[in-house]
Amino acid sequence: MSHLEIWLLAVALAMDCFAVSIATGITLKQVHWRPMLVMAFFFGLFQAMMPLIGWMGTTLFSHLFEQIDHWIAFGILCFLGGRMVVESFKEEEERHTSDPTRLLVVLTLAVATSIDALAVGVSFACLGIASWSHILYPIAIIGLVSFLLSIAGLLIGICFGHGVARHLKAERWGGLILILIGCKILVEHLSN
Numbered sequence: 001m002s003h004l005e006i007w008l009l010a011v012a013l014a015m016d017c018f019a020v021s022i023a024t025g026i027t028l029k030q031v032h033w034r035p036m037l038v039m040a041f042f043f044g045l046f047q048a049m050m051p052l053i054g055w056m057g058t059t060l061f062s063h064l065f066e067q068i069d070h071w072i073a074f075g076i077l078c079f080l081g082g083r084m085v086v087e088s089f090k091e092e093e094e095r096h097t098s099d100p101t102r103l104l105v106v107l108t109l110a111v112a113t114s115i116d117a118l119a120v121g122v123s124f125a126c127l128g129i130a131s132w133s134h135i136l137y138p139i140a141i142i143g144l145v146s147f148l149l150s151i152a153g154l155l156i157g158i159c160f161g162h163g164v165a166r167h168l169k170a171e172r173w174g175g176l177i178l179i180l181i182g183c184k185i186l187v188e189h190l191s192n
Contacts, residue, residue, distance in 0.1 A: 006138045010145035013120065016113040016181050017043040017146045018153040023177045024100040024109075025157020035101035040150035042106050046114035048143030054121020055135055070189030076112035077182030080105075084175030116185060117142065 024039065099105065120142075129135050 006141050007145070009120065009138070010142040011149070013047055013114075013117050013142055014043075014146040014149040016116070016185075017047065018149040019177055019181055020109055020113055021150045021153025022157040022161070023173070023175075025154040025159075026161030026173070027100055028154070028158055029161075031155070031158055032101070036151065036154045038103075039101070039106050039109075039154065040147045042110040043113065043150040044143040044145075044147030046110040047117050047146035048139045050114045050117035051121035051124060051142060052135065052139050054118040055124045055129065056121075058122045058125035070115075070186050072112075072115055074182040074186040076108060077185070078179050080108065080112070081175040081177070081179035081182065085172050085179070086175075088172035088175065113181070114146075 021039070021043070028036075100109075124135060124138065129138075
């Protein structure tokens with residue numbers, strides 16, 4: 001696998017993180033570096049660790065993950081997105097809006113957006129990547145790109161979403177984006 005292919009793969013894997021980060025940035029409305037860096041860190045970490053787990057577990061468990069990974073991602077993203085959409089229809093005083101900076105929410109989103117990367121780890125093993133020294137470079141690039149695109153997505157959501165968020169019901173759109181990402185993952189896996 002060439003360096004260019006690894007970078008393109010990393011960007012493709014990070015697109016879900018980027019989209020979720022934009023939706024989260026819209027709900028944040030202001031730059032708060034600590035929670036933003038925590039979210040980007042976990043998105044990058046999980047995007048890097050999932051291929052490693054997939055690569056390591058290929059011989060033992062690949063058939064199990066290939067059968068259900070898309071359903072897990074779909075379920076998690078639709079649950080979170082559906083909850084956001086339902087909350088967006090409630091009056092302001094009766095809302096129980098989820099805090100996108102809560103660690104449990106961040107970890108759930110990190111897992112949901114990185115499940116595809118598990119299959120990439122399986123493909124690394126199928127491509128003949130057989131040693132730790134050869135797997136470390138791709139997973140480092142995947143983690144770095146996911147981290148950077150998550151920060152960029154958060155900033156884009158904060159900068160451009162704040163003015164229109166009140167009029168467009170940002171929480172509703174953010175929830176719909178999560179549901180659409182879940183559907184995209186499901187359709188891609190079921191069509192293969």
